[in-house]
Amino acid sequence: MDRRSFLLGTSGILVSQILIGCNNQNQNQLKIQLLKGSIPGQVVNQFRKTLESGTKLNFVPINQINIAFKQLQTWQQPKEPGWERFIPFRQNQKTAPSDLVTLGDYWLKAAIEQKLIQPLETEEIKQWSALNQKWQQLVKRNNQGNIDPNGQVWAAPYRWGNTVIVYNREKLREFDWQPTDWSDLWREELRSRISLLNHPREVIGLVLKKLGKSYNTENIAKIANLETELQTLNQQVKFYDSTTYLEPLIIGDTWLAVGWSSDVIPLLSRYPKLGAVIPQSGTAIWADLWVKPAGVKKNDLQSRWINFCWQPDIAKQIIKFTETNSPIPTNIADADISKPLQRLLLNNQNLFNKSEFLLPLSPDTNKQYETLFKQMKNAA
Incomplete structure (x- = not known):
């Protein structure tokens, strides 16, 4: 991974x-x-x-x-x-x-x-x-x-640890809100201001979680509105990356990122303007x-x-x-x-119960995730 x-x-x-x-x-x-x-x-x-x-x-x-x-x-x-x-x-x-x-x-x-x-x-x-x-x-x-x-x-x-939402408090202060769940990633003021992990299971998984489904859903082709939600989310994203996604957040080029707690937590004490939260509907572990x-x-x-x-x-x-x-x-x-x-x-036992490990999926299902993720990123 x-x-x-x-x-x-x-x-x-x-x-x-x-x-x-x-x-x-x-x-x-x-x-x-x-x-x-x-x-x-x-x-x-x-x-x-x-x-x-x-x-x-x-x-x-x-x-x-x-x-x-x-x-x-x-x-x-x-x-x-x-x-x-x-x-x-x-x-x-x-x-x-x-x-x-x-x-x-x-x-x-x-x-x-x-x-x-x-x-x-x-x-x-x-x-x-x-x-x-x-x-x-x-x-x-x-x-x-x-x-x-x-x-x-x-x-x-x-x-x-978890997959978490990390955000720039200073940039969001004027809108008088802070993120609490995955649904906040679709807010209009975040258009082209988000960085997501370059990982199909993580990105498609958070959308599934928003829709009340599991990160480990087998046949995603049958999930209503999944493609529509992904297309809308893609319009919010400035770039996809799994290693350097935090640097643009620190300098203010992006306002919000989705990342792994092991990467995010060490930065919070060094950059007080950054805040982080575990999404209330559950996340990946x-x-x-x-x-x-x-x-x-x-x-x-x-x-x-x-x-x-x-x-x-x-x-x-x-x-x-x-x-x-x-x-x-x-x-x-x-x-x-x-x-x-x-x-x-x-x-938080309630959040832990709502969260999931990324469990092994069948080869066919993995291919579905990879294909859909590629289509999402290539969408105009």
Whole structure:
């Protein structure tokens, strides 16, 4: 997904490797490849203190989720023939697979289909049974990567966010209103003043939500008024982009944008003129997950790390320092979250229930979304 190809902020974990004890090959060890900024350094240090002497930890931060996915693919490629090992200066030497890897939920189907990851052992994850059913349903998949209530558990979510509306308060002040829902994107004063994500599921999904439908609607050709609504919305849009959509908003070239909370939230404290809101009719949810690469041997440190991230006090720290939400109930206080972020980070159960993950669709349905989105953008 494009969101996960965007470089995230530099806050969070700052250390690439933490080694404990000597470099003994027989010692217990855990290697984690994680998205930079998705776990606070304080949390890593606290986890280290829970481990036995001689345990080796190796945390490898990456800037983009697509890098993690490509690494998963590389680990599953056939081993080189013996003679190729002696070719000097080879550029694609494999590294040993990590025990756990950060992956976005949108990539989960492909990772399962391509046999890049293996299921988790939920009997070793203490908080699993207490996890909200919505989260359990997200990671229960069949071998094709599709949602299956009887499927195996393929991932453990540790933080999440939303697709949000972000707007320039100063530009909208003269109209005496602030956006609260998707329907506000059709206001006349926003004509040619909006930037939308260059993503068919996100854009068509928000229109479906406005019409009272699901982001994961299968046969969109049967939705009355969908094409008309899309054509009208297109007249409001100045451009479509999934990486540089916030810069024009900051300089006033656009007045409103639709974007991912992981991109938007870090800017709110730097630019007080910007406001953000979760649409009241519900929105799309994204999640960062722990997955276990295929072929990696069972290690009790894997489940210990997941259990540690799911402790309420640790989940609070992940919320506070990475400015995201946690799948674990934490009862975090208002005072722990800065006021501009309270509406975005304090879990509103009603809004959460109205919101949806972008779940896998059939190839034919995906083609419908892509074709309709292309027609929308090409409309005069």
